[in-house]
Amino acid sequence: MNDPSATPREHLLAALAEVIDERRSADPERSYVAKLQARGLDAMLKKVGEEATEAVLAAKDDDADALVSEMADLWFHTLIVLRARDRHPDDVLDELARRFGLSGVEEKAGREVAGQRSDK
Incomplete structure (x- = not known):
C-alpha cells in the first residue's frame, strides 16, 4: 500500500478505504480499525455519532482548527462504516x-x- 500522505487528494478516499480494508482483519490489539471492527456495527455507528456531535460543537464554538480535525475524524469513521457495509467511497x-x-x-x-x- 502506498503512503496515504503521498497520495494525491483526488485518490485519498480510495487510499483510505484500502488502508481500512487492510486493517479490518489485523490484530485488534495493534489496530484501531480492527478493534472497532471486532466490536461490531453498533460500536462503529456510535463513533460516527460521537464524531458528528464533536464536529457540531466545534462549529458552534467557531473553532476552525477543531472543526477541521473533528470533520476528519467524522469522515474517517464514516469510511469505516461504509467498508463494514461493503460500500466504497x-x-x-x-x-x-x-x-x-x-x-x-x-x-x-x-x-x-x-x-x-x-x-x-
Missing part, C-alpha cells in the same frame, strides 16, 4: 455526482417520488 462520490447541479429541493422531491426516505 466511490459509491458516495457517484451519488454526489448524480446530485450535482440539482437544487436541494429538486433532489429531495426526486427521492420522494422514488419512495426513498425524505426526512434528511
Whole structure:
C-alpha cells in the first residue's frame, strides 16, 4: 500500500478505504480499525455519532482548527462504516455526482417520488 500522505487528494478516499480494508482483519490489539471492527456495527455507528456531535460543537464554538480535525475524524469513521457495509467511497462520490447541479429541493422531491426516505 502506498503512503496515504503521498497520495494525491483526488485518490485519498480510495487510499483510505484500502488502508481500512487492510486493517479490518489485523490484530485488534495493534489496530484501531480492527478493534472497532471486532466490536461490531453498533460500536462503529456510535463513533460516527460521537464524531458528528464533536464536529457540531466545534462549529458552534467557531473553532476552525477543531472543526477541521473533528470533520476528519467524522469522515474517517464514516469510511469505516461504509467498508463494514461493503460500500466504497466511490459509491458516495457517484451519488454526489448524480446530485450535482440539482437544487436541494429538486433532489429531495426526486427521492420522494422514488419512495426513498425524505426526512434528511
